Amino acid sequence: MNAPSGVPPFMAAWLEAQQALVRLAGAALAPPVASVVPQSFADAYRPLFAMPGFPAPAAGANTAAPDTSLWRYQQAAERVGKLLADAAADAGRRLGAALAADGPDAPPITSLRELQTLWIDCGEAAWSAAAHREEFAQAQAELLSAWVALRVAGQAG
Amino acid sequence: MTRLALDQAAVAAEMAEFTSRMALATQQLATMDVPPDGCSARVEVHRQDKTVLWRYARTAPDAGLPPLVICYALVNRPYMLDLQPDRSLIRGLLARGLDVYLVDWGYPDRNDSALSLDDYVNRYLGACIDHVRREHGIPSVNLLGVCQGGTMAICHAALHPDRVRNLVTMVTPVDFHTDDNLLSKWAQKLDVDGIVDALGNVPGGLLNAAFVALMPLRLTVRKYAGLADIARDRGALENFLRMERWIHDSPDQAGTAFRQFIRDFFQENRLVRGGLEIGGQAVDPRRINCPILNVYAKLDHLVPPSSSRPLGGLVASSDYTPFEFDGGHIGIYVGRNAQELLPQNIAQWLNSR
Numbered sequence: 001m002n003a004p005s006g007v008p009p010f011m012a013a014w015l016e017a018q019q020a021l022v023r024l025a026g027a028a029l030a031p032p033v034a035s036v037v038p039q040s041f042a043d044a045y046r047p048l049f050a051m052p053g054f055p056a057p058a059a060g061a062n063t064a065a066p067d068t069s070l071w072r073y074q075q076a077a078e079r080v081g082k083l084l085a086d087a088a089a090d091a092g093r094r095l096g097a098a099l100a101a102d103g104p105d106a107p108p109i110t111s112l113r114e115l116q117t118l119w120i121d122c123g124e125a126a127w128s129a130a131a132h133r134e135e136f137a138q139a140q141a142e143l144l145s146a147w148v149a150l151r152v153a154g155q156a157g
Numbered sequence: 158m159t160r161l162a163l164d165q166a167a168v169a170a171e172m173a174e175f176t177s178r179m180a181l182a183t184q185q186l187a188t189m190d191v192p193p194d195g196c197s198a199r200v201e202v203h204r205q206d207k208t209v210l211w212r213y214a215r216t217a218p219d220a221g222l223p224p225l226v227i228c229y230a231l232v233n234r235p236y237m238l239d240l241q242p243d244r245s246l247i248r249g250l251l252a253r254g255l256d257v258y259l260v261d262w263g264y265p266d267r268n269d270s271a272l273s274l275d276d277y278v279n280r281y282l283g284a285c286i287d288h289v290r291r292e293h294g295i296p297s298v299n300l301l302g303v304c305q306g307g308t309m310a311i312c313h314a315a316l317h318p319d320r321v322r323n324l325v326t327m328v329t330p331v332d333f334h335t336d337d338n339l340l341s342k343w344a345q346k347l348d349v350d351g352i353v354d355a356l357g358n359v360p361g362g363l364l365n366a367a368f369v370a371l372m373p374l375r376l377t378v379r380k381y382a383g384l385a386d387i388a389r390d391r392g393a394l395e396n397f398l399r400m401e402r403w404i405h406d407s408p409d410q411a412g413t414a415f416r417q418f419i420r421d422f423f424q425e426n427r428l429v430r431g432g433l434e435i436g437g438q439a440v441d442p443r444r445i446n447c448p449i450l451n452v453y454a455k456l457d458h459l460v461p462p463s464s465s466r467p468l469g470g471l472v473a474s475s476d477y478t479p480f481e482f483d484g485g486h487i488g489i490y491v492g493r494n495a496q497e498l499l500p501q502n503i504a505q506w507l508n509s510r
Contacts, residue, residue, distance in 0.1 A: 048378060049373060099160050101159070101160065102160075106159075108162040110163065111171055112171050112172065115163070120379050123373075123374040124372055124373075127372075127373060131370075131371075134342070138346050144347065144348075144363075145351050145352065148351060148352050148356060
């Protein structure tokens, strides 16, 4: 289920959030296979780290000629996409570790709301770690420049 | 997974309740509208191009202080300072007998892409301050700059120290190269010339996306899922809608001014390192010797305190007062504890000078 185009931003974000929560609940209720669950968590994080307005090209779509603005955009989107996927995987690992934690600082989670809070905290921690890196700033800036170049090229016909 | 103690039936019930509340919240929101212009009585007293100077109607006996001119940021709209009757810094100041003016930059369009920081800091802000000086027959005003508007106010005070009697800065970036300033880390890598050359003006939506990306889960998932908690509270939903309207009401940025601000402040940190020029004149913060109140927010994710605090060390003023607010960048305007604390502190501080 994707958010229909034209819906107000808050509605689109709510739909996304609800979908993510459903995915998260599904992953949390699945058999706790350690190697599978963190990946499910990472998959739930991934779309929430995506940058609005910068759709990634479809997988395998990197077919433009190397000297075109489209190729540049594809390269930039791929690079950012890789960093976002890494951040999502890190978030998934953090959540997996937090759920496996024991002791007085790790009380049982008995509701989806508690799980969501933990999920968000782990996601933000992973995002912050990734977003503060110079490599990320560089990749993000290149994506913006590539998008601008693509737009200019499109206007030029 | 030692901590998970979820019961399938309980989760299903929670999801059903959540969905039902969210449906109710969105139904309610669809029937609401909120004005985009703030809530306090005001009149337009000066206009130059798209810049408007508003004067607010005082709601208490005159405190006998020089008028306070508020310089808001170019990013977002200034009605955040007067969002609703119980969340309004401006109302708080009026209630303490201050004479409040607000500079509103309007919405730049493609005809404004050549507007520079010189236009904003010297020409428009200067004309607004001159209007107030003339109207009141005084040589200088109290100037309050908010966020980027605070940086611009600092520049104005450095360029025209005789026009500013007291300077108040709120959540104002000064040192753009502190380690915890994520927005600055991103901006430092931008090819701002390429972007502005291609786009002319910079879309407000692009800046908004960058602001949300600073904390993407908190500022989307947590915030919107929180609607479920207020689904049956119409007043809280109206507050939510006002805030959403403000967040997404992002004027485009005049290209030339944006280019200068990114390059001179974010990338080259010239206010701190030196070498800043606006309109061909050197901007030297050491020329500021008026009293300064520097208000910053302890939990500010946009303008971290580390970015605001250095102001005291850059200016010549011997009367410098830092004030740390226990909240975030938005909470400083609309947080419950801000409503009394902030206007009270600002009014008291001004009154004692």
